[in-house]
Structures are given as structure tokens and as C-alpha cells.
Amino acid sequence: MKRAGFGIIMGLILAMLCGCGQRQSVSAEKETDRIVIWTWDDTFNVKAAKLAAKEYKKTHKDIQIIVETKEREEILADTKNLIASKMYQELPDVIMIEDYDIQDVLSQYEDEFVDLTDKVDYDRYTDYKSKLCSKGDRFYGIPFDSGTAALFYRLDILEQAGYTEADMQDLTWERYIEIGEDVYQKLGIPMLTLDPTDSPLLRIIMQSGGHWYVDENNHADIEDNEYLKAGLHTYQQLLKRNVGVSVNGWNEFISAFQNGSVASVISGGWIVSSIKSVEEQSGLWRVVPIPVYDGEIKTVAASNVGGSAWYVLKNAKNPDAAVDFLVEMFEKDSDFMNELIGEIGLLPAVKDMSGYENYLAKDEFFGGQQVTKILTDLSGNIITVNYGSKTYEIEAIVEDEFNNSLTQDDLSDCLSNIQVKAAAVVRE
Numbered sequence: 001m002k003r004a005g006f007g008i009i010m011g012l013i014l015a016m017l018c019g020c021g022q023r024q025s026v027s028a029e030k031e032t033d034r035i036v037i038w039t040w041d042d043t044f045n046v047k048a049a050k051l052a053a054k055e056y057k058k059t060h061k062d063i064q065i066i067v068e069t070k071e072r073e074e075i076l077a078d079t080k081n082l083i084a085s086k087m088y089q090e091l092p093d094v095i096m097i098e099d100y101d102i103q104d105v106l107s108q109y110e111d112e113f114v115d116l117t118d119k120v121d122y123d124r125y126t127d128y129k130s131k132l133c134s135k136g137d138r139f140y141g142i143p144f145d146s147g148t149a150a151l152f153y154r155l156d157i158l159e160q161a162g163y164t165e166a167d168m169q170d171l172t173w174e175r176y177i178e179i180g181e182d183v184y185q186k187l188g189i190p191m192l193t194l195d196p197t198d199s200p201l202l203r204i205i206m207q208s209g210g211h212w213y214v215d216e217n218n219h220a221d222i223e224d225n226e227y228l229k230a231g232l233h234t235y236q237q238l239l240k241r242n243v244g245v246s247v248n249g250w251n252e253f254i255s256a257f258q259n260g261s262v263a264s265v266i267s268g269g270w271i272v273s274s275i276k277s278v279e280e281q282s283g284l285w286r287v288v289p290i291p292v293y294d295g296e297i298k299t300v301a302a303s304n305v306g307g308s309a310w311y312v313l314k315n316a317k318n319p320d321a322a323v324d325f326l327v328e329m330f331e332k333d334s335d336f337m338n339e340l341i342g343e344i345g346l347l348p349a350v351k352d353m354s355g356y357e358n359y360l361a362k363d364e365f366f367g368g369q370q371v372t373k374i375l376t377d378l379s380g381n382i383i384t385v386n387y388g389s390k391t392y393e394i395e396a397i398v399e400d401e402f403n404n405s406l407t408q409d410d411l412s413d414c415l416s417n418i419q420v421k422a423a424a425v426v427r428e
Contacts, residue, residue, distance in 0.1 A: 034064045035322050038075045039096040043273040044344050045144070045308070051343065052329040055336055063321065071250075072098055076105070079313070083112055088315040093322035097141065099132045099307045104389035106135040113140045114312040114319050120331050128384045129349040133309050140311055142330050143349040147268035147307030148379040149204045149290050151176075152275060153191075155367065156284045157263040161186045170301075171291040173234050180243030183263055190245040191264050193256045194238060196403050197248065199395055200305045201266060204290060205231035207385050208299035213395070213422065214388035220422035222398075223415050226297050232402055232411055239406070266290060268305040269375045272345030275365075282365045287374055302381035307349065347375050394422045 037053075039045040046069050053065035070078070075095050082091050097105060106113070117139045122130040125143045133141035153168060161183040168179075180191035194201065206212055209227035214220055222228060238244030245262065247253050257265045258278045265271060275285055289301035310330060312322045329336055334355050340346040341358035353359040353376050362368045397418055405414040 033062050033318075033321070034066065035094065035318055035325055036092040036316075037065065037067045037094040037096075038070050038079075038092045039067065039094075040070060040072050040075070041270070041273075042069060043277050044270050044346075045096055047273070047344055048144075048340055048346065051340065052325070052336065055333070056325055056329055060325075063325070065325065068092070072101075076101060080109070083109060083315075089317060091313050091316040093312060093316040093318050094326065095311055095313065096144070096308050097311055099129075099147070099309070100387055100391040102132055102141065102309070102311075103135075103387065106140065107389055110135050110138075110140070112314055114314045114323055116140055116142065116312070116323070116327075119323060119327055124350050124352070126349050126351055126379070128304075128382070129307070129309070131384075132387070141309030142311075142326050143309045144330065144346075145268075145270055145307055146347045146349040146375075146379050147270060147304045148347055148375045148382065149208075149266065149268055149303040149305045150375060150378060151264060151266050151288050151290050152257075152271065153264035153286055153288070154257075154260065154281075154284055155286050157187065157189060157260065158183065165286060168286065168288050171288070172294055173291040176291040177234075177237055177241060177243050180238070180263075181241045184242040189260070190262050191243045192238070192245075192262050192266060193247040193253050194235065194244040195247050195249065195253060196399060199399060201235065202228065202231040202395075202398070203391075204266065204303045204305050205234065205299070207305075207383060208290065208292065208301070208303040209297060210383040210385060212385040212387060213391060213398070214386060214426060216386050218386065218388050218426060220394070220419055220426050222394075222422050223419035225415075227299070228398075229411060229415060230293060230297055232414075235402075236406060268307065269345065269347040269371075270306060272371060276345065283367055285366050287366055287369060287371055289378055300381050300383065302378045302383075304379075304382050341372055345371065347372060347379070388426070390422075390425050390428075393425045394418075397421045397425065 037049050039049055046067060049067040053067060056065065057063060079091065079095055115138050120139065120142055122139055126146065129143040129146065130139065133139050133143060155165060158168065163179060184190055206227045211221065211225055211227040213222065247256055254274050256262045257275065290303060292299045292301050310326050312319050312326065337346070337348055338356040338358050341356055342361060348356070359372050359376065360370055361372065363371045401414050401418050405411060408414065
């Protein structure tokens with residue numbers, strides 16, 4: 001009896017061990033069918049990734065796709081830390097990287113990304129987007145959105161101050177400020193937000209004149225950069241004349257135009273999804289080209305701000321499956337991309353939009369304007385500039401020095417100080 005009981009007990013133990021092994025095997029098998037994506041902006045990039053996952057699973061039922069929301073800076077910091085620590089098992093398979101960041105990332109971690117040169121048709125994308133995704137003659141990202149800049153405004157607020165849609169056409173910066181000053185005096189509502197820790201307005205203005213913080217040879221271009229100087233002067237005027245109001249961070253920026261604390265927002269086309277998330281404002285918004293300078297310096301009414309692409313980490317758990325997913329959904333599936341145009345206001349970074357019928361759709365949220373077509377037409381006038389690899393590092397210097405010079409009419413000393421510090425950053 002004792003021997004028989006012992007045999008039964010051993011049999012049960014072996015069965016439990018076998019079962020545990022089977023569960024581990026199943027768990028490991030499931031892990032190979034799991035794709036993890038890191039991106040930001042719940043109404044735009046995150047929503048696009050989740051919609052893509054839902055569509056992809058219709059024909060790939062065994063794939064589990066997890067979309068995690070992280071801020072842009074957090075994605076870069078966490079990815080770099082995990083790579084440096086060789087904690088590859090903790091890496092996501094896919095990360096989104098903003099266009100301003102990618103050249104710096106590729107200069108340090110090119111070998112960490114899957115080479116997509118032979119998997120993606122880069123000729124179909126706008127030249128500047130393809131170039132941003134590359135290093136040398138190799139390509140690493142799938143371009144997602146164009147960051148075509150525009151002026152979005154609340155028509156109902158402007159009408160209360162006595163302005164019409166016609167008044168908002170063909171604006172110069174001087175005229176925009178005049179209107180904004182008048183709107184504030186009549187209604188107490190500023191025109192736009194300004195964040196002292198983030199300067200998209202400076203980027204928009206510089207690129208509309210064909211300049212950046214660095215020149216084509218990656219040398220700091222600050223002290224003699226008339227477009228940066230004009231942008232800083234405009235920034236001063238916006239604050240001084242109550243046309244702009246200071247905010248701190250993304251959430252305050254978004255809530256300001258969503259709750260009507262400001263009458264307009266100058267941003268990339270990707271902001272449309274955040275504007276449209278307040279459904280009761282349907283019909284109240286309009287979109288027009290950005291203001292220009294038409295005096296001693298001249299700019300075009302088109303620029304870029306933001307924009308991003310998808311990248312696959314080579315040493316993550318499931319890079320092959322991640323590539324298949326991205327290529328199928330964001331490169332080859334034109335029906336899905338057309339859906340995103342209507343669903344989130346996506347402006348694909350492609351040369352030919354004729355394959356997307358939603359491109360011509362009238363958007364009742366914007367009073368029946370063809371928003372995607374307007375932005376696409378503007379994108380054709382964007383001047384390509386060299387972003388270099390240190391945009392945010394230089395911008396931090398600009399913000400620090402400029403915030404100390406806000407009350408100064410002569411910005412020469414400010415620009416001179418920035419030039420010295422920016423030149424040192426570029427050499428690093």
C-alpha cells in the first residue's frame with residue numbers, strides 16, 4: 001500500500017511538472033505572436049495603431065498587438081536606456097519617432113533598427129520624409145504623417161469681434177497680430193497659446209523661409225539667421241500685445257483651444273483630431289494657410305511642424321512580425337489609410353493622394369472645407385530644410401536665452417549667446 005501510494009504521488013508530481021512545462025511552452029509560443037507598440041497622442045497616433053491592430057487581426061487571429069501610450073520624450077529615453085542596459089527582452093517591437101529626433105537616434109543606434117530598404121516603396125513618399133527616415137543609402141522607418149502647418153481658428157469667436165472668413169485669408173504676421181489684439185480688447189480672448197518650454201512657432205516660421213537652427217553643412221545658423229530673429233520678434237509682439245498667452249505643456253495647450261480660451265491654433269495637420277474631439281464645436285472651426293512675412297524678409301504660407309514615422313527595433317522579441325504588420329497596414333493597405341484620413345484627419349506623407357477618396361471629402365466640422373486637400377496642397381509648397389540631429393538641444397538653448405531677453409528690443413546679444421552655445425552642441 002505504501003509503495004502503491006508512493007507511485008501515485010510520484011505520478012501526480014510528474015503530471016504537474018509536465019503540465020507546468022506545457023503551460024510555459026504555450027506561454028512562450030504566445031509571446032512570439034505578440035507585438036508591442038509605443039506611441040503618443042491618444043486621438044491620433046495611438047488611435048491609428050489601435051485601428052490598425054483591429055483590422056490586422058481580422059486576417060491574423062493569432063497575433064496579439066498591444067499599443068502603449070507614452071510621451072515622445074519617454075519613448076526615446078526608455079528605449080535608449082533599455083538598449084544601453086542590453087535589456088532587449090523589455091523593448092517594444094515598434095516605436096514611433098518624431099522627424100526632428102530621428103537623425104540623432106540613427107547616428108547613435110542605427111544598428112538597433114530593422115533595415116526596411118527592400119520592404120518599403122520609398123519612391124511613393126515625399127522626398128523630405130524619405131530622407132528623414134534614412135541614413136546613407138539605407139531606410140529604417142515607414143513614414144506616417146506629414147506635419148503640414150496651418151492656421152486653425154474659431155469662426156464664431158472671430159465673428160463676435162466683427163471679423164469674417166474673408167478677413168482671415170492671405171494673412172501676414174502683422175495683420176494676424178492686429179486682428180488678435182483687437183479680438184482681445186473686445187472679448188478678452190487671446191488668439192493662441194505660447195509655451196516657453198516648447199517652440200513650434202519658431203520652427204514653423206523658420207522653415208517657411210527655408211532656414212533652420214543649422215545650415216546644410218550642420219553648422220549652427222543662429223546669429224545671422226534673419227528668420228529666427230523675425231520669429232523671436234513676432235513671439236515678443238504676440239505676448240506684449242496680448243495676442244498670445246503662456247501655457248505649460250501639452251495638456252494646457254490642448255485644453256486652451258478645446259475650451260475656447262484661445263481663438264486659434266497654429267500647428268500641424270495632426271492637431272485636427274484633437275480639435276474634432278470636442279463634438280459640440282462642429283461647424284465652428286476653419287483652416288487657412290499660416291501667416292507670412294512680406295517685407296524685408298519674405299516667407300511662403302506653408303511650413304512643417306512635427307510629423308513622424310514607425311520604426312522596428314531589431315533586437316526586440318518579435319521584429320519580423322512587427323515588420324509584416326507595419327508594411328501591410330501602413331504601407332500597402334490603401335483602404336485602411338483612406339479610413340484614417342476620415343477617422344483621425346491623417347495627412348499621409350505620400351506624393352500621390354489620388355488613391356484616397358477621403359482626400360477630397362468635405363468636413364462639416366470645418367464648415368464643409370476640404371481640410372485634407374487644403375493641407376495637401378500646402379504641403380507641396382513646403383521648403384525642405386536640414387533639421388540636423390540636435391533640434392531640441394539647440395531649441396532648449398534658444399528658449400533659455402530668449403526667455404531672459406523677452407523685454408529687450410535688440411536681440412543681438414541674445415542671438416550671439418545662442419550661437420556660441422549651439423555651435424558647441426552641434427560639435428558634440
